[in-house]
Amino acid sequence: MTFRMPGPRPALPAFRxxxxxxxxxxxxxxxxxxxxxxxAFAVCLVTGLVSHYLQRPPGWLADRLPTRPVWGYALNQGLHVATGLAAIVLLLVKLWAVYPRLFVWPPVRSVRHALERLSVALLVASAVFELFTGLLNIVEWYPWPFAFVPVHFAVAWVVTGSVLLHVAVKAPEIRDHWGRSSAGTRSLPAEDAVDRRSLLLATGGAVGVVTLTTVGQSFTPLKAFDLLAPRHPDHGPQGLPVNRTAGAAGVAVQDLRQWRLEVAGPRPYVLTLDALRAMPQTRVRLPIACVEGWSVDADWAGVQVRELVARAGGRPGTAAVRVTSLELSGAYRVMEMGADYVDDPLSLLALTLNGQVLSLDHGFPARIIAPNRPGVLQTKWVHRLEVR
Incomplete structure (x- = not known):
């Protein structure tokens, strides 16, 4: 029996x-x-903070939220969604411009280079996550197990921090290439300047097309161009879009046959729909604006919330209200309305929309409508008001 010594192992190919x-x-x-x-990120951050704190104000702010201008939230959220969509285009072009640097070798050469790589990793991951989950929220598709609003809010701060870190680390390079006459820019091939201008013009054109074909959902003069947005301001029952239908909320006509409005407070009482209709009716024209970016002005009529609260013993200017919907579940089935909203003469328990009785999908028999307020807080199918 003979034994052979193993030969040398073949060398692994060098990484290139x-x-x-x-x-x-x-x-x-x-x-x-x-x-x-x-x-775009700065506008998204500011408008996102406004939207978040209007939806979920801390206790100290709940009674001090502004009710004017009445179109404030519609403008804010329309701007938030429009700049977010534009930022998707810009982020894709930005990644195209820098992606070769994502594969530099060795991956870390110094402490400063490590910070730069960290800032890039954080920025790319958080920005992609924030923009594309926001895009899916617009179309109301949630293929993830977490709650969108708190995660979107938290990651916004990660994006902000990573942008600031990235700018701080890359400040010398940004300064050198900020303008056409900057030192770093002058050292680039002159023949690239024409192509670079073409790329930037194409990027601006793409942003313009995306904006033009989506912003009509909130800026109604451009609604004829509303081709890519998931909502059209004229499409829906009674000429108004609907996000959450009665069927999705578990509210059926048979559940409303014995409907009563219960108002709890120092002097509690109960009203039938006929009794509500017999009370003095106030007519207002207010937008309904949703977090997905669409908004529409409409004519509403109903009973002032402050009248219902005063009848229950609530003090003007100080009483807040907890509103409860008939829907079976949902994050906004119970809604808190601060004192400033309650006391505003434009805040209604609405019974009609555009001169017609509310349809079931729009909240029949009664819903909240108030100025400068997110659509998710314009509670539908109201059956209880609790004066607080």
Missing amino acids: PPRFTGRLHDARTATAVGRWLGL
């Missing part, structure tokens, strides 16, 4: 990072697109 030879993957292009993207 991918090589990128395309043009315009440079700091000047990244800086030019990054300015637009940073502005």
Whole structure:
């Protein structure tokens, strides 16, 4: 029997990072697109904070939320969604401009380089997550197990922090390529300037097309171009879109045969629908604006909330209200209305929409409508008011 000594193992091929030879993957292009993207992120952050705190105000703010201008939330949320959609286009172009740098080797060369890589990783991951989950929220598709609102709010701060970290680390390079006459820009091939302008013009055109074909859902003069938005301001029962139908909320006509409005407070009482209709009716024209970005002005009529609260013993200017819907479940089945909203003469328990009795999908027999308020808080199928 003979034994053979094992021969030398074949050498593994050396790792070679991918090589990128395309043009315009440079700091000047990244800086030019990054300015637009940073502005879009800033607008999204500010409008997102306004929306979040109008929906979920801390206790100290609940009674001090502004009710004017009446179209404030419609403008805020329309701007939030429009800039978020524009930011998707800008982020894709920005990633195209910088993606060769994502594969640099070795991955870490110094402490400063490690911070730069960390800022890039945080920025890319959080920005992609924030924008694309926001896009899915617009179309009301939630293929994830977590609650959208708190996670979206939390990741917004991660995006903000990663942007600030990235800008701080890349400040020298940004400064060198900020303008056409900057030192770094002058060192780039002159023949790339024409193509770079073409790329930036195409990017601006793409942003314009996306904006034009979606913003009509909130800016109704452009509703004829509303081709890509999931909502059209004229489509829906009684000429108004509906997000949550009665069927989705578990509210059926047979559940309303014995409907009564219960008002709890120092002097509690109960009203039938006929009794509500016999009370003095107030007519207002107010927008209903949803977090998904669409908004529509409509004519509403009903009983002032402050009249119902005063009848139950609530003190003017100080009484808040808890509103409960007939829907079986949902994050907004119970809604808190602060004192400023309660005391506003435009805040109604509405019974009609555009001169017609509310349809079931729009909240029959009664719903809340109030100025400068998110649509999710304009509670439908109201059956109980609790004066607090």
